[in-house]
Amino acid sequence: MNSEKLVPVIVDALEEIKAHDIDVINVSKITAMFGYIIIASADSTRQTKALANNVQEQVKAAGGKVYSMEGEQTGEWVLVDLGDVIVHIMLPAVREYYNLKALWSERN
Template identity: 85%
Template sequence: MNSEKLITIIIDALEEIKAHDIDVINVTKITSMFEHIIIASADSTRQTKSLANNVQEKVKAAGGNVFSVEGEQSGDWLLVDLGDVIVHIMLPAVREYYNLQALWRERN
């Protein structure tokens, strides 16, 4: 599955469970490990987990692969590794503190 189709599936899955502030960052000029990072915010740890589960289900249903999921125990910040796309689902305070958007955009 190409990255653009994968991104569309991910965005739809995130919007379905009401994620907000969804940001897609192309990182192909920075790293060869993956092509895009998607960052989304959730209002609770329960919602971060639901969002991560929905992303996994939708990607698998479309024939994609889920390589790993990190952060499920705490739920503040979940990372879903889909190969060419890495999805970060974060609580707003965690997202603000780590500011991944600025980190990846400044280097891009």
């Protein structure tokens, strides 16, 4: 499944479990490792885990592949690796501290 078809599936999965501040960043011009980074915020560690699980389920149901998931033990920052799309689901304080949006957006 290509990233153009995958991104809407991911965004829908995040919105379904009430993620907020969802940012989709096209990074294909600055790295060959992946095409998109999606960053979303959650209100609790329980919600980050639920969001990550829903993303996995919806991507698999759409025919995509999930390569790995990291951070589900603590739930403050969960990363879902979907190959050409990397999803970061973070608590607001963690998201503010690491500021991935600014890091990747400044490079565009």
